[in-house]
Amino acid sequence: MSFTSKNMGIVAVVVVIVAALAGVSGYYMAPRGVGTEEAYQEGYDTGFEEGRYPNGILKVGLLAPLTGGQVAAGEAFVQGAEWAVEEINALGGICGYKVELVKGDTEDFETSKIQAIIEKLITADGVHAIFGGHGNIALVEYDAVKKYDMIFMFGAEWQTHEKKWTESPEGEYKTCFNLVSSYMPYRWHVPITFDKWVKEGKLEIINNKVAIVYSDNYYSSWIAEGLSENFEELGYEISLWEMVPYGTVTEWGSILAKIRADPPGLVINTDWMPSNEAAFVEQFLENPTKSHMFIQYAPHAPEFVELLGEKCSGIIYNSPSMGVYTAGNKVGEELIERAKERFGFEPYSYCFTLYEELWVYKQACELAQAIYGADPAGGREDRLVIAKTMEEKTAWRGSSGLYVFDEIHCLDEQYSIPIIYQLWEGERHTVEPDTYADAEIQPPPWWNKGIE
Amino acid sequence: MLVDDFAGILISTLVSGSIYSLMVIGLTMIFETIQYFNFAHGTFFTFGAYFIWYLINISNLNYLVAILLLLPTSFILGFIMQRFIVQSLVEREAGHIILILATFCIGVVIENVILIVFGGRLKRLPYLFEGYITFGEATMSYHKLLILITSTLLLVIFTFILYKTKRGVAMRAVAQDREASYLVGINVKGIYAITVGLSSILACMGGWLMGCLLFITPTFGGDMLSKGFIVCTLGGRQSGMKGSVFTSYLVAFIETTLMRYMPMYNVPPILFLIVIIGLLIKPEGLFVRT
Numbered sequence: 001m002s003f004t005s006k007n008m009g010i011v012a013v014v015v016v017i018v019a020a021l022a023g024v025s026g027y028y029m030a031p032r033g034v035g036t037e038e039a040y041q042e043g044y045d046t047g048f049e050e051g052r053y054p055n056g057i058l059k060v061g062l063l064a065p066l067t068g069g070q071v072a073a074g075e076a077f078v079q080g081a082e083w084a085v086e087e088i089n090a091l092g093g094i095c096g097y098k099v100e101l102v103k104g105d106t107e108d109f110e111t112s113k114i115q116a117i118i119e120k121l122i123t124a125d126g127v128h129a130i131f132g133g134h135g136n137i138a139l140v141e142y143d144a145v146k147k148y149d150m151i152f153m154f155g156a157e158w159q160t161h162e163k164k165w166t167e168s169p170e171g172e173y174k175t176c177f178n179l180v181s182s183y184m185p186y187r188w189h190v191p192i193t194f195d196k197w198v199k200e201g202k203l204e205i206i207n208n209k210v211a212i213v214y215s216d217n218y219y220s221s222w223i224a225e226g227l228s229e230n231f232e233e234l235g236y237e238i239s240l241w242e243m244v245p246y247g248t249v250t251e252w253g254s255i256l257a258k259i260r261a262d263p264p265g266l267v268i269n270t271d272w273m274p275s276n277e278a279a280f281v282e283q284f285l286e287n288p289t290k291s292h293m294f295i296q297y298a299p300h301a302p303e304f305v306e307l308l309g310e311k312c313s314g315i316i317y318n319s320p321s322m323g324v325y326t327a328g329n330k331v332g333e334e335l336i337e338r339a340k341e342r343f344g345f346e347p348y349s350y351c352f353t354l355y356e357e358l359w360v361y362k363q364a365c366e367l368a369q370a371i372y373g374a375d376p377a378g379g380r381e382d383r384l385v386i387a388k389t390m391e392e393k394t395a396w397r398g399s400s401g402l403y404v405f406d407e408i409h410c411l412d413e414q415y416s417i418p419i420i421y422q423l424w425e426g427e428r429h430t431v432e433p434d435t436y437a438d439a440e441i442q443p444p445p446w447w448n449k450g451i452e
Numbered sequence: 453m454l455v456d457d458f459a460g461i462l463i464s465t466l467v468s469g470s471i472y473s474l475m476v477i478g479l480t481m482i483f484e485t486i487q488y489f490n491f492a493h494g495t496f497f498t499f500g501a502y503f504i505w506y507l508i509n510i511s512n513l514n515y516l517v518a519i520l521l522l523l524p525t526s527f528i529l530g531f532i533m534q535r536f537i538v539q540s541l542v543e544r545e546a547g548h549i550i551l552i553l554a555t556f557c558i559g560v561v562i563e564n565v566i567l568i569v570f571g572g573r574l575k576r577l578p579y580l581f582e583g584y585i586t587f588g589e590a591t592m593s594y595h596k597l598l599i600l601i602t603s604t605l606l607l608v609i610f611t612f613i614l615y616k617t618k619r620g621v622a623m624r625a626v627a628q629d630r631e632a633s634y635l636v637g638i639n640v641k642g643i644y645a646i647t648v649g650l651s652s653i654l655a656c657m658g659g660w661l662m663g664c665l666l667f668i669t670p671t672f673g674g675d676m677l678s679k680g681f682i683v684c685t686l687g688g689r690q691s692g693m694k695g696s697v698f699t700s701y702l703v704a705f706i707e708t709t710l711m712r713y714m715p716m717y718n719v720p721p722i723l724f725l726i727v728i729i730g731l732l733i734k735p736e737g738l739f740v741r742t
Binding site: 067068069071072073074075216242243244245247248249250251253254255257274275278279282286287301303304307348 | 457460463464468563564567571572573574575576584586590591592593662665666667669670671672674675708711712715716717719720
């Protein structure tokens with residue numbers, strides 16, 4: 001090619017076109033805002049994340065009923081677990097790992113479903129710990145995790161947990177932990193306190209009869225049996241002892257007819273399902289007797305109180321340890337406020353259970369790593385060390401008191417205080433023990449209806 | 453005492469029977485006309501409750517307006533399900549099992565859409581009328597009286613539609629003989645869709661009424677569907693409106709009486725035993741003419 005003007009002109013045009021194309025493509029291919037504050041921040045965040053979690057990802061599993069009849073509880077499990085994971089990761093994760101939550105839908109807690117989900121979480125998803133709120137009444141979860149020595153944390157069914165521990169070879173469930181203290185107070189606290197109130201003249205009763213209704217599941221029947229034994233020991237008569245099928249009960253008319261035919265001083269329903277117990281309360285109020293009423297567990301569900309409103313005034317319920325709702329419980333109050341800020345409403349109490357389970361696990365992992373060099377994402381041996389650390393070293397200030405595990409891996413009851421509440425106009429009042437009481441026990445408002 | 457017992461049993465029978473009949477008549481109508489058991493029926497029950505909840509609590513509509521809006525909406529829901537989903541399977545002469553599975557799947561989809569949209573948190577519908585009336589020791593809330601009145605009204609309207617209108621006559625004709633109905637120019641496809649539409653009105657209204665008595669969850673129609681299945685089976689899937697109503701109140705009466713005099717826990721197995729005995733005596737159903 002000769003260097004003529006024409007040729008040089010053509011070359012110049014080609015060069016300009018190529019340069020223009022290079023510039024345009026470079027603009028679109030390069031990271032946005034190269035050299036700008038935006039690019040700096042983007043690179044900073046990516047690098048920061050890599051630097052923040054140098055050990056990578058730590059997967060943990062969550063068993064929750066995401067579909068089926070228990071989905072309200074499942075939502076609370078997810079809320080609590082995700083909340084904890086977010087906060088833990090914001091503070092640097094666990095031992096240099098970013099925590100990632102893998103959910104398993106346990107639907108209606110059917111045994112084979114739970115077993116399959118646990119298998120999947122462990123073998124396919126590669127989780128290093130599994131968490132749950134409540135689940136299968138027989139705690140089949142424990143049997144599913146034990147062959148892997150998988151760390152499993154739960155928050156219910158103390159009576160089944162205790163039975164499994166005492167009836168199995170020692171160490172059978174060494175990696176299973178339950179973030180509840182003994183449920184024994186469910187059996188004795190109300191009888192003793194109720195009798196005390198009557199003898200002190202704080203509470204009037206029409207007679208010493210107690211009507212007990214329970215449902216066909218171990219939790220409900222175990223509590224009902226304990227209440228019955230303890231009331232009888234105190235000289236009360238169990239005037240009604242009625243079992244209902246486990247599941248939805250819409251019509252309580254026949255049982256209430258028996259109660260109305262022989263009105264007792266106290267009516268107890270340990271069915272525990274909020275929908276059933278709400279229907280029971282409403283149908284009772286259609287023609288109430290001059291009885292006190294104790295409802296097991298359901299009033300812990302915010303919806304029970306919100307949706308029944310004033311109708312639940314006068315109802316007595318309890319918990320085996322201080323809960324988030326106990327008057328004067330600053331940790332509980334703060335947790336509720338933060339939850340309301342985050343979710344816009346007060347979540348079901350299991351939200352707090354799952355939240356605290358993950359924080360307790362974090363503490364155990366960090367202690368295990370610091371003292372024994374255990375790796376939370378390690379194998380079986382590391383999990384056993386973490387479990388041992390959780391059993392021996394964990395001491396975490398939670399909403400129910402100091403969380404220290406006892407010899408059966410439940411919360412040590414010496415740090416738990418059983419509480420009795422009474423609902424009044426949509427508010428929960430602590431009425432026992434006196435140290436925490438913010439109100440006196442009151443006769444229920446349905447007594448003012450002029451009933452005999 | 454006996455009078456009070458009787459009053460209590462009567463009230464519970466009438467209320468439970470009314471709810472069962474709302475559930476069962478719809479199921480029977482579909483089975484007689486289109487020959488399949490609609491497993492999405494329980495989900496329509498749930499839909500009715502959530503629909504009212506949404507209109508009252510989120511859209512802040514007047515309660516009565518919400519109930520009136522439920523009627524056409526529930527009809528459209530059933531109509532669409534039949535016309536655009538199930539009909540293609542009917543035309544391809546898919547077997548009974550395929551139709552059941554299809555409606556089961558539709559039910560699962562609706563249930564999960566409800567779960568995604570509304571979440572799992574328990575909800576409740578307010579009573580339209582608060583308060584109670586008493587009959588001696590027995591009481592009846594105004595809402596239970598409303599259940600009685602509403603279901604009776606709906607049954608009267610549906611009876612009128614079935615026996616006094618052209619569409620109703622056409623529906624009965626299709627139920628009797630589909631081929632002959634084609635021959636005389638009846639729009640069988642349209643009749644199918646209308647039947648399911650009408651049936652879903654009954655289910656959705658039942659859902660609204662029960663949603664005031666119980667907490668609502670995405671699966672709350674499932675238990676009612678099970679009861680509906682028992683009643684349908686005992687009365688006969690082709691027992692017609694009269695048979696469905698009688699069986700509903702019969703089952704409610706047996707259930708209530710048993711619960712009054714024996715432990716509640718024993719009632720379900722005895723009820724099932726009665727159903728089995730009934731079927732052994734008359735396998736096609738108590739109210740089906742052989």
